[in-house]
Amino acid sequence: MPSIITHAAVPLALWYAADRGRISTRLLVAGVAASILPDLDVVAFALEIPYADALGHRGASHSLLFAGSIALLGAALHRPLRAGSLQAAVWLFVCTASHPLLDAITSGGLGVALLWPWNDQRFFAPWRPILVSPFANGFFSARGIATLLSELRWVWLPLFAGATLWKLIQRGSARGPQERF
Structure with a gap:
């Protein structure tokens, strides 16, 4: 899995790319929390639930159904979040679903149960450039630093380069068509 810090990169980059005030x-904050939320399944280790179990790490909480459930919860709570219910639902779905998609491009683990409960198969992307993050006790090791550098290269830099490019394109189109000579 990418580090918990890197799961927040997707909502932060999307917020940065959006028009000011579009995302409150x-x-x-709800999107950042949603992007991290699937990793609460690490409690399964303490409960001695096997990793490969549907309720184990990268299981049910890493499914599209889970992301959809979080989206519905966000829609139900849209007034306190000061956003339209559809915007809140889509935002929270994207933020939550980004978590297993990032996990699927890491170099370790058993894959993610994207299609749970319809399919118990765990999936990896065909391309897996992100080093899997060590757990808490090994995070501040040489391997942890290598993981953070991998995340910087394959997640943070591309996301923020894309968001900056998007902002530049939007700024250019806001000026209107330019006369050609």
Whole structure:
């Protein structure tokens, strides 16, 4: 899995790319929380639930159904989040679903149960450039630093380069068509 820090990169980059005020601070915070939420399944280790179990790490909480459930919860709570219910739902779905998609491009683990409960198969992407993050006790090791550098290269830099490019394109189109000579 990418580090918990890197799961927040997707909502942060999307917020940065959006027009000012389009995504409220409260909705941004909810999106960051949603992007991290699937990793609460690490509690399964303490409960001695096997990793490969549907309720184990990267299981049910890493499914599209889970992301959809979080989206519906966000839609139900849209007034406190100060956003339209559809915007909140889509935002929270994207933020939550980004978690297993990032996990699927890491170099380790058993894959992610994207299609649970319809299919118990765990999936990896065909391309897996991100080093899998060590757990808490090994995070501040040489391997942890290598993982953070891998995440910087394959997640943070591309996301923020894309968001910056998007902002530049939007700024250019806001000026209107330019006369050609």
